[in-house]
Amino acid sequence: MRWRKMIGLLLLCVTLIAITACGSKEAGPAQSNGDTNTENSSEGDNAALRDVKVVLDWTPNTNHTGLYAAVDQGFYEAEGLNVEIVQPGAGGADTMVASNEVPFGVSYQESVTQARTQGVPLVSIAAVIQHNTSGFAAPTDRNIKSPKDFEGKTYGGWGSPVEEAVMQSIMEGEGADVSKVKNINMGDADFFTAVKRDIDFAWIFYAWTGIEAELRGEPIDMLYVKDYSEALDYYTPVLVTNETTIQNDPELVKAFMKATSEGYQYAIDHPEDAANILIKAVPDLDKDLVLASQKWLSPKYTDDAPRWGEQKQEVWQNYTDWMYSKKLLDEQIDVSKAYTNDFLPQ
Template sequence: MRKMKRNLAAAAACALAVSMVLGGCGKKGESETAGGASEKAELEEVTVILDYVANTNHTGMYVALDQGYYEEEGLKVNIVEPTEGATASLVAVGKGDFGISYQEDVTVALTSEDPLPIKAIAAVIQHNTSGFAAYKDKGIHSPKDFEGKTYAGWGGPGEEAVLKAVMTQAGADFSKLNLVISDGSGFEALKDKVDIMWFYEAWDSVKCELNDFPISYMPVRDLDERLDYYTPVIIAGNQVLEEKPEMVKKFLAATSRGYGFAMEKPEESAEILHKYAPDYSLEMLTMSQKYLADKYAEDADRWGEMKDRVWDNYTEFMVEYGVIQEAIPAAECYTNEFLPDKE
């Protein structure tokens, strides 16, 4: 669900020009005075920048918006789409309070020559639910079969490293794989344009199932355990974390409730998301939501919680394959301190 990176200046300019608010016009909350009269209480404005268009990775936030959880915390939350691939940079320069990103991008951003002042504050999904897909009739069932084939991707910082790693581990020659940038034509391109794409199980695989398009699917977490990293994550700028810690806690409290609702009521959650993403069929959103319902907090004590070993394992992978030059401690990349207490 990611696209190619664009430079920060273009991203910020476009974000300011577009600023299309997908969620919530918010309204004034009411509080009772000591004398019993009600008065209007100002809601604190908060902006969340998505990583892409609204989809089932984001359901918990839209549920929290729709069900009034944010307002109960005193927040007026606006959810906006980003310029392509620029979310981390936009959050870093204060264009948004929170954003949706990925462990990979956060690590790269923090180890770059000019590190971005950001940190991950919650994992949306506990395990990496992505992998490589090929049209079933082409007989591509393993990275060993990638030789002589064409892979269409988005040009992310760790994408080539992952391909090289899994092919090398399978005894294949990475130099024999043709890499091209996806033209956005979707899964149908696997039949006659390209051979391999990176799919997200809850989205791309669901589309294929609905369209009776048979694929061979290879989860990356099964190809190398270090590739079971957090994707996506919620990020925030360091300034927001330092200056508005209570607002961050309120935002995550409401967001956690939203994802809890999505886990317990996937069909109803899909209907809520459909209000904000009407271009997708309700059937597709429901299938995707049912798949993710038990993935959001799988193997975790609470939604959003992250672990050092997951960050360290993928950091080790990134160093080994030259995505980053030096390892960075997990504590510098993420924090669980703003999440609601475990129940």
């Protein structure tokens, strides 16, 4: 499954949200999984509860388990909320949240940063995972053991300037030349199809595609981008809302985040049970993959942070400075306005 397409196209769409919707998924590392249907998350008589939607960034996976656990375990209901988990429309999750179509969504630090340079008031309210679990992956027979080994190889991506900038950053540290990498667009092909067809490596999230490679018995070499640059250890994914919701309905944000935090803590404490909740909600998912992915990912939700969801200003500043240095931003942003920890439970 391809998580996100070209960031530039997304942001063009986002700037038009006040007038109309536009079409694009969000750009980023690839995952390998087929589309699934949107899952409603609540049943029965909820007349006394407030209906709330949260939109995913892509099809359901273990990045989202805490949301499904919060529904299944009644954490949202305890806060007076009837939460429905939905998939993004044509304009993408960021567009839906920024335009007040839905109050909450799943996004990425890079998307929020880009959006705010365009005056789009997205705000990150929690880091789903503390450290970046994405990186460049290749079948072991390609002998890609370091960024220098990218030279002379073919990279499959989605055509975003971010990809080459990241690749350039980690290659330069190894004295390598990014111009010696051939770049092609993978289109709709997943990682496993593409590496058998016409590419040597791609950018993936290990928690999904890397785990799937293990289950397939197709070993890969994984080069995590955070291991080569502190600036690239950014938050991906994050939960977002918009400034209007924060200003006009802070109690809603507080209630949503309390229950969501409980959902992710449940997934941390009970990975197998949480995996089964996700499988029950989205039966089209591969059960073995969900279970293995959840066991790998659950400890990484909080990792070395004092609580789930915590965000650090230095992480936001480091990545913003890096994006600006690579000319991926037209201007710097005030990172203190791009995220908040204020709605995380103490």
